[in-house]
Amino acid sequence: METTQTSGEAGADAPTRDRVARTILELGPSTAAALAERLHLTPAAVRRHLDHMLETGAVEARDQRVQGSRGRGRPAKVFALTESGRDQFEQQYDDLAAQALRFLAENGGEEAVAAFARARLVGLEQRIHEIQAADPALSPSEALAQGMRDAGFAASVRAVPVGEQLCQQHCPVAHVAHEFPQLCEAETELISRVLGRHVQRLATIAHGDGVCTTSIPNLHTTPTPTAHATNERQS
Numbered sequence: 001m002e003t004t005q006t007s008g009e010a011g012a013d014a015p016t017r018d019r020v021a022r023t024i025l026e027l028g029p030s031t032a033a034a035l036a037e038r039l040h041l042t043p044a045a046v047r048r049h050l051d052h053m054l055e056t057g058a059v060e061a062r063d064q065r066v067q068g069s070r071g072r073g074r075p076a077k078v079f080a081l082t083e084s085g086r087d088q089f090e091q092q093y094d095d096l097a098a099q100a101l102r103f104l105a106e107n108g109g110e111e112a113v114a115a116f117a118r119a120r121l122v123g124l125e126q127r128i129h130e131i132q133a134a135d136p137a138l139s140p141s142e143a144l145a146q147g148m149r150d151a152g153f154a155a156s157v158r159a160v161p162v163g164e165q166l167c168q169q170h171c172p173v174a175h176v177a178h179e180f181p182q183l184c185e186a187e188t189e190l191i192s193r194v195l196g197r198h199v200q201r202l203a204t205i206a207h208g209d210g211v212c213t214t215s216i217p218n219l220h221t222t223p224t225p226t227a228h229a230t231n232e233r234q235s
Contacts, residue, residue, distance in 0.1 A: 017049045029078040058085035094175040117186035124151050168212035177206035
């Protein structure tokens, strides 16, 4: 007879499921047998955790790819993390980053947080300059967007009547930036510095918008601050 796992049992199993998920993250799609061997657990125990992770959408089952001739029987299933499963790790990193920045703010003050926010973008700025040097045909804004895509920002540039708009469909630090706006401010400073002109943030994921949007006006145009951008500077 199938038994229903209580919430207490599910909570007690959480550390082991985290080990299973982390091992799949490290090894890639894996069979239950391979996971059991790596974690020194019984295959039955691993399958129980995998069943729970399948129900919650953290993993998905796939047919194992077999090179060469395949023997009798059905191929073994491999289990891979879904996007939702990967997001759980990102959330853990967000929590750790927020704790570290709170410690920095308490012990070094707000300026220490701002200095960290600027320092973490040094590598990105260097990457953008490398892209520009490697392909001079790219406009500064296109090189900026490519560099940001390389850093996980899912950025693109589009033309608008007054210039261009930089759109970021994803922000790797959005959850932390909600509490620490210095991260967004340092990013805006970087965009302005790389492009050599004043830019204006119109929306940010950290403030609950669907997309981070930055107005890049033509050189002869001075943008009028929006209410959203004004509130961002005051927050």
